[in-house]
Every structure is written in C-alpha cells, then in structure tokens.
Amino acid sequence: MANMSNQIFNIQLNNKQNFECPENDSILEGGLRHGLAINYKCSNGTCGTCKAKLIEGEIEKIKHHDYSLSTNEIDNKEFLTCCHAPRADIKIELDLIGDVRSIPIQSIQTKIKDIRFINDDMAIVNLRTPRSQTLQFMAGQDVELSFKGVVSRYPIASCPCHGMELEFHIRNLNIDKFSQEIFSKKLKAKARVELVGPKGMFVLKETSTKPMVFIAWDGGFAPIRSLVEHAFSLEMTNPVYFYWAYPATEPSPYFDNYAQSWRAVMDEYHYQTIACDFDRSSKNDCHKVAKQIYDSLDHKVINQSELYISAPAEVLIYLGEFLLDNGLDESQLIASPI
Template sequence: MKKSAIYQVKLQDKEKYFECSDSDSILEGGLRHGLAMHYECSNGTCGACKAKLVKGDIKKIKHHDYALSADELDNQEFLMCCHAPSSELELEVDLIGDVRSIPVQEIQIKIKNIRFINDEMAIVSVRTPRSKTLQFMAGQDVELSFKGVVSRYPIASCPCHGMDLEFHIRNLKDNEFSQLIFSKQIKDKDKLDLTGPKGVFVLKEASTKPMVFIAWDGGFAPIGSLVEHTFSLEMPNPVYFYWAYPATDPVPYFDNHAKSWHAVMDEYHYQTIACEFDRSNKNDCHKIAKQIYDSLDHDIVNQSEVYISAPGEVLIYLGEFLLENGLNEAQLIASPI
C-alpha cells in the first residue's frame, strides 16, 4: 500500500502553516490544525470553502456539485473540501476573524449517543448533517431544543472535529431539558434543533503568555474545548488546568480525559481541587471561590491568560480575589455556567 505524502501548506499574508496529507482534503487538514476556515457542508455543495491557489499543485479527490464560475477558475480558485495537496502549497484564504463574524445558525442535529457517566452527568454526542456543519469557535455555546423545551449548553468539543459535537449535561431538577435526558425521553437517534453559536469565551490565539484554565465541575465542557484547541493549533504556551469539583465525588467526572492531555502537550500541569459542596443544598459561593483561589499558584496565575468557567457567583468572587492579588483585568477571560 502506497504511503501518503505529507505537504506543508502556507496561508499567504497570515504567517500560518499546516501540514496536510495528499489523501486528506485541504479543508480537513486546516481544521485539524485549529484554523478557523469558512465552510458549511464539507462535501462540495455550498462553495463556502473557496480558496485561491497561489503556488503549488493540488489534486481533486472528490466530486463537487458547486459550480465555480469561469472567472473563479481563471483566478485559480478551488474548493478546499474536494482537493488535496500534491506539492507544497501557498494559498490565499479568508479565515474567520472573531466571534462577531460567525452568523447564528439553525441546524437540525441527530443524537449519536448518550453516555451516562453516573446518575448526575451525561455525555451527549450529536452529529450535524453533512450539508450543514456548525461553524463555531472553541469555548462557545448553543441552544438545544427538543419539542419546544430549550436549554443552553457550551460545546465540549473542538471545532476541528467538524460535524461531531459533544455536550456535558448535568442532571438538574430545575432544568426541564436535562430531565428529558435523564428520564430517557430524549434518546439515541432523536433529532434536536440547534441555534448558535453564542458567547465570547474564546482563546487569545496570538498570546504568548502561559494559559491557566480553571473549571468548576461541568465548566470543564468549554474549558476542554479551549484546551483541545490549543494543541490543535500547536501553541507552545505552558498550560495549567485546575479542575474544582465537589469533594463528595471521588474524582472529577472526566478525570482520565484531563490526564490524557499530558500525552499531547509538553508543558501541561493538571491539578484537581476538591471543594466542600452539597448538590442538594444552597452553598456558600464565596467559600468555594476561596477554596479554589487558595489552591492556585499565584506567581504563575499573575503572568498568565486566565480562563474561568464557573457558576456566576463563584466566578464573581474568584475574579475579585484574583484581581485584588495583582492579576491584570485584561488577562481574565470568564464565562458563567
């Protein structure tokens, strides 16, 4: 069997490079390396992934229904989803600039699998149609709807996974959507309506500072999306992840997954923080924030970009502690759950 060749692809005027196999589409290669490329269908129907070939040779690897105009063909434009490199390439490509340039989309998605970690947490995996893939940035969230019942959840997966999305849904008595999940009224192969993306909890990709990620319990979902995006971008920044959780649980619900990131990042430090917390009662958010704060390495925190995903009150108190201790407000990026 012939071994695939690997070629370097350069994006003109952006000082960005990625490697792509001659058996993968250029779009797949770019997304896998964390580049925010425009696309919708990934199967040659919509034309959103057009790029201009500046240097090098490409080969068509699948048919596309989208018809390029004569002017576009003369301008060396092509669809990245249907072509692979056959040499080193230089391309002219428009990338998504920021969250404001991503439109809110409405997509009907299908549940692939619901995995119950325990009686309190479900991992819901869904798939978008090939003709309508969700365009989003790591850390953003969406609204999910089932028969008129709507709730908002952060996307737990990285944009590099394309059509496959993941959500972490906790069993909350006052959340009707979660009750449909845990009563199994929503099940595998059911269809949901998705609206999004929303939110501005996104990565500072140009920063060279160390990155500190702090999650409370299910706040792991958007934090996980951000962390996985850092290594798809191959960012060299040291990463410090603190995961706070109720001490009544033996470990955080996705502890092994968080540990597995040691294999893909050279400078990755992971620490769990067991907090006194009772899910059945109202809790002292100030006390929980102080427990988290006391567990941090503040010398590292103050020189880092700090990303926090926690309940609103915990986030407010923790943010106050950090700013009073010398963290620059511009280095604090936070999202309530």
C-alpha cells in the same frame, strides 16, 4: 503490493500561516485539524463557502462537488478546499474567520448520535450535524438545544476541528428540563434536536505567548476541554495549568482520567484537582468555595498568565475579586458563567 504511504505536504496560507496536510485529506480537513478558523458550511462541495485561490503548487480534485465555479473563478485558480488535496507544497489565499463576532448564528437540525451515562447525574451527549450544514463555531462557545419545545443552553465540549460531531456534558438537574428529557430516557439516539448558535465570547487568545491557566467548576470542564484541545491543535507551546474544582463528597472529577491524559500530548501541562465544599444545589456558600479555589492556586503563575474560568456566576464574581485584588490585570481574565 499497493503503496500505502501517505505523503505530507506543507501548505502556506496567506503568506504567513503554515500547516501540514496528508495527500489523502482535503485541504479543508487539514486546516481544521490544525485549528484554523476556516470559513465553511457543508464540507461536501455543496455551498462553495470554503473557496480558496491557488498561488503556487499543485492540487488535485479528490471528490465531486455540486457547487459550480464560474469561468472567471476557474481562470483565477479558485477551488473548493473541501474537495481538493495537495499534490505538492502549495501556497493559497483563503479568508479566515476574523473573530467570534463574525460567525453567524446558525439553526441546524441535528441527530443524537449517542448518549453515554457517566453516572446517575452526568451524561455525555454526542450530536451529529448533516453534511450539508456543519456547525461553524470557535472553541469555548455554547449553543441552545431544543427538543419538543424544551430549550437549554450548553457549552460545546468538542474542538471546532470536529464540526460535524458535537459533544455536550449534561448534568441531571431538576431545574433543567432538557436534561430531564435525557435522564428520563425520552430523548434517545437518532432523535432530532434543533441547535441554534454559536453564542458566547469565551474564546482563546490565540496569539498570546503567556502561560494559560484554566479553572473549571464541575461541568465547567466542557468549554475548558474545547479550549485546551483547540490550543493543542494550533500547536501552541504555551505552558498549560488546569485546576478542576469538584465536590469533596466525590472521589474525583467525572472526567479525571481524560484531564490526566493531556500530559501525554503537551510538554508543559500541570493538572490539579480541588476538592471543595459544594454540591449542585443553588444554596452553596459561593464566597467560601471561591476562597477554596483561590487558596489552591499558584499565584506567581496566575499573575503572568491568561486566565480562563468556567464556573457559576457568583463564584466567578468572588474569585475574580480575589484575583484582581492580588494583582491580576483585568485584561488577563476571560470568564464564562455556567
């Protein structure tokens, strides 16, 4: 009977960061799974962007690549991380994305993999990029999606470790013409959607050791989900607090069970829903809603944490004022209007 074991090897990156990679996975897959911002585009050996240098240990080519390494690169022990797997503990040199500003804006023709309607006004849309042009982005960022000239901007709900499959949470709003294409069923599986991005600065402070507090208003859960799952993939041990504001007329937030499931994978995770007096019109009393959210927070935790908020701009302004007046330092506040 064949040996089905899959040995795990340790990879030391640039003499400081370590991650584990199974022998049957490419080094690129292992690094992305652990949340590393590795420079890559295609993940199939076409572009050469994911080149690394082997310093110590043994690797093996596990799939063909069309990209041709020069004689000098081969002599320098350079290789493509997307096409090689470890065969022992190894040390490599590899350039990582420095910060969000260094990621280029990309234009990609994607296809809709599937659309799942949670209820009458919320759709979970999954797009698939071509293998030759995977989206490079950081958790918390957003993109523009366009279909037959209709363009809207949405945050990515998935983690960067799943670059070929991108998830979006899209509300059925009259002012959002792209959403109307979805809920009228004109936009269906296999349809082509142009993606332009990534954009935005709503990203994780990966080196911070402070507790992390996340606050989402309704569909603001999408970028929060991306950030939380990225933190988990990085194996960050910071305590996580998540507050989710939703309309009091509804029984619970639309992905309540999903948010609760994080308790199973994080040692210190605290989740609280906040039923608020708002609907999804543009006529909400944003000051009142911001005060409802503010009054529900544990302020002792808030003032010693990194605070990430995804909410409408007016709610952000009022909530930010409450928090700063209560002693929160402005450097601790990371916000994204939706």
